[in-house]
Amino acid sequence: MRHRITRRDFVGGMLVSTGLSAFATLPSASAQASSSDHFVSPPLRTGMRGSHPGAFEAAHALRDGTLQEKEIKDTGEVYDLIVVGGGLSGLSAAHFFQKYAGADKTVLIIENHDDFGGHAKRNQFSVNGHDLVLNGGTLEMESPQRYNQWASMILSDIGVDIEAYKKENTKTGKTYEDMGLQAGLFFNQEGWQRDYLMRKSQNQAEDHWRFLSASALKAAPLTDKAREDLIRLVNFKQPDYLAGKSLSEKKKLLATKSYKEYLLNVANIDPAAAAIFQKAAAGVFCVGADALPALFAWAMGYPGFSGLGLGELPEGLLSDLQGGQHGRQKDSEETVHFPDGNATLARLLVAHLVPESTKARSQDDMGLASFDYTKLDQPGEPVRIRLGTLALNIAHDGTPETAETVSVLCAPAGEEAPRRISKVRGKQVVLACWNMIIPYMVPTLPAAQKEALAYAVKGPIAYVNVAVKNWRAFKKLGISEISCPGMFFEDVQLAEPASLGGLKAPTDPEKPIVVRMIKTFGMPGLSKRDQHRAGRSVLLGLTFEQFEHEIRQQLQRILGPGGFDADRDIAAITVNRWPHGYAYTYNSLYDPLDWVFTETSDRPCVKARQPFGRIAIANSDAGASPHTDAAFEQAHRAVVELLERQTFPFVSAAPGASTL
Template sequence: MSEITRRDFINGTLMAAGSSMLPLEASGQAAMAALDPSYYPPALTGLRGSHPGSNDHAHSRAWDGRSDWGPTSRLSETYDLVVVGGGLSGLSAAYFYRQKHGRDKKILILDNHDDFGGHAKRNEHTIDGITRISYGGSQTIVEPKHATEIVLDLLQDIGVDLGRFETAYDTGFFKRHNLGGVTYFNKEVFGEDKVVQHPYCNYPNYVEGILGGKLSHEEAAQQAPVSDRGKEQLLRVLNGGLHTLDVPEAELQDYINTHSYFDYLKNNLGVDDPGVLRMARHSGLDWASSGTEMLSIAAARSCGALGFEPAAVYDEDNPYIHHFPDGNAGVARALVKNLIPGVAGGDNAEELVMARFDYTELDKPGQAARIRLNSTVINVEHGGSPVNSSDVFVNYINDNQQYQVKAKAVVMACYNMIIPHIVSGLPEEQAAALKLQGKSPLQYTTVGLRNWRAMKELGIGVAMSPGNMHQAVLMDFPVSMGGYQYARTPDDPCVLQLICCPYGEVGAPTADQFREARYRMLSLQFDDYEREIRRHLSGMLPDELFDFDRDVASISVNRWAHGYTTGGPGDSTRVGRQPFGRITIANADSAPGADAKTAMMMAHRAVNEL
């Protein structure tokens, strides 16, 4: 049995080593921890995303109200701006601040993770000596032609050439290899392991160039491993749609906005087969954030849930091709390079694709912009009254030590729901509104495969998997740029992307489902995920072409307990994001909008509000 490289990294063992720190003296005091020259988090595998340890301090602050963090090292560092959170919003806030006030302004970005970028996370898999680049979260620049001038100017300034994706993304790839949307039914839930050449929903169609289902509705319903009654019901759903509703045209929109998708399935189409209902529940995935039983007919239709006709997901001007090999981490890296030119060579974002960033450059004394990783902010407080104070003190934990820096202004670009726990003195109404901001849990698992012959044999571009933890398996996007070549032939090593939108108990309110799913996600160990992925891929792919121990080289499970922003009820998001003295609030949460462009716009607003 071949050795799986990520075994060494199980549950963060290597992460701890990777983040080993060297003491650094600054201004005569042990100020912080510097990173070891070998530090390169994108190459880590195992449990990634919000990796073990990253949220511990924030959780003990928010859940247990911890306030005693031991002695504080008060650093002699004073900044024009401190940014809390090093995701796309935080990095953009630093960018906009310098644009407005000058490149010499002193800025510190603090983030609790071992890497910058937040959700925009780069995953590298080295498979038999070949490095495959992939993404652990924020995937693609969505609909850039709908971006504001502010975002387009930022992208251009940091060297992102949107036109370049028109040739970098190989739109003919899926057709050449006959790869389409299929469905894998697993034995545990559906009684047999079976791949049917039909996705039964619109989910796969956002992948530009992917082929549709290769079966008619009749064939697809017949081949689904559900009861005979279930097959009839499934066919009714596939042939269904709004025309089956007995509602006058003038009232239709209002009707579908206010009536439940599951009621429509059960009452209008007579669906009661548990297999069909399960397929329906898991057909919206991250378009829906929750199981589709929580959706109206209109929402289910717009996210292409089971039974709604395949439709273009994006308009013709905005195909889903604006994808760096490392997803929006490519944008995050270009922002970091703009702020701290010494991290890598290269003149534009494309030239950074293959660059191994030098993380020791991130936090050098004397440079104008600094990024301090592994640093959880646990208190942000004005030096006096928020109305006329000239300073803000920011306390953070790095390597279990508490430090304090001083700033003239602070942008909170972190998860908005943590803000009331760490910003002292917020007005009660604002604090209450911030506590209501929601996020759905999400998991993007990347699997390094030695070859993809089995995927090719079954024609899998995207495999919907309604019985499994990961409800969709995707071939990586066919993007070559900056000297990087995607896996062109089935004999090449490649990365599979496994997407999991975890839900809670059917029927429970969405927020409760998120909470339940989040705790379940965090309670699992790497071995649990590995077992599930082994069962999934081994059940789906033919034995003669796929052997898990032989063919899987590495696994990165990117868990985002705080994933897509879902905002809060009523007016709470707007109330929550109000400026407070010298502190303003950014992050995609403050729109709310689970989108990179929005994260940037929120940064722009927060900087202007200072």
């Protein structure tokens, strides 16, 4: 582990001289044309990505109140709509606006990152002549058959063909299964006496849960009691740990008790056995079993509930609440994962909004499509996407009831003390950014709305993608994904064997592939929102070099027995850092039960998303759900609110009485 691969070592995922920087800040549209020889397409950039350096410094200065007054340059630009935020919600807001108001209407999308798509990020590598991609953020479309009508409309409009995609991937979809590769659990010596990789048992006749079964646990580094407790926990005929309570009482208790507490104090399993579940659902909620309601764990299929007589979770229950309630709906096998996750959706949206930016048009085209970033912000085009730019202040040009335009002050996102502040105007504005920054951008909002906007604390998470030259070690060890509850990264997974058009799934262990590693930042002992705040601070304090050290040592410990050599086999590393990651979802351990299980208007997300004059709010926070369909649905609502106000100007600019 003595050889380090830094962000300076790669351009487009290919090894080059360390004297050539591949991590230059995205130049402005005008500058790109004159510096194209040095420009690296954002998906090809390695090192620290996600919320990358240069994306948030001005935002932190805005939050801290350290921005100093500068001379403001009025650009004279006036748009029919300005969208703040170029993620899936912002891009779809632009799409809905043009669809309803007219294709000739002008739209400016302002995005602080150097790429479009927000959390729907694409990571791309070229290793030994092989093109590889993987999601750097939003993973997949969960249960698209249950999508709301507006999300379904978006998919139809941009040409998403789920059935064609599934047909294309029928053969390769079971690549790992056909090779005999299984899920595995890694016991690390720090928590379980010795390092041990346990594979899922091949005996399907015995009671099991994922990788846990009596035969698989035989050689695990556990005490007899811990092993027996785990076998009992996954048994399909467990005791009723809540005997004597009614069904209603059982479910309420499970809704208000954490899964960790349930395992330890209700199911009474050994702490060493319970530690296997310490990261339960962390990839969904960004907190572990200590902050996961036991009722959620039951709904998600975690073990320990078969004897309680809870019945079956009715099909669709909890899944059809507005925007979907992430992780609480019954699991569905109908997930759709494009090779780069939902970045394919963002790329299709941009191809429709700014057709000059790419020759690609169809779903299959997106596999290997290239985008000309100099074409995203061109004068005279109906839709312009302005990257690397932060909206600092948004104010009506007059009162919210009478103003005909809204002024938006902008600055380079990466400057703590911006040297250039420009003003653009929009006849309407959609805020498709994070709720928590909106009170700083729009200081004239009502105090109660600011408070509601501040309630949603987004969950921090890191998606790390490691391009390796081969995956022989995975094949030799017989594993395709490994749960590592006691290590720095809790999940290590081979990229899904997915193809899209000219981009072909990796199916040969001798060839390169991308390995996904996931880390969440739960802080047990705190409330969910406080865990998110504390975890964000930890994530922002980690350097690329620290991530790289952890990547190398963890892969070496797990895969070394299979012949893996970190120095030899790692080709490139991209760390997707998301300190403001998943939208906050209501949690019955900390939030009122009606916020969690109903669509009540008392929820902070409903109070926060109320329109304010010519300003409407769209984003996944507005639906209290990180689902992609929630982002689309909230965009539609925001656009309709603006168009209703435009069509019926006698209606109040804010909730309340009519202006007549």
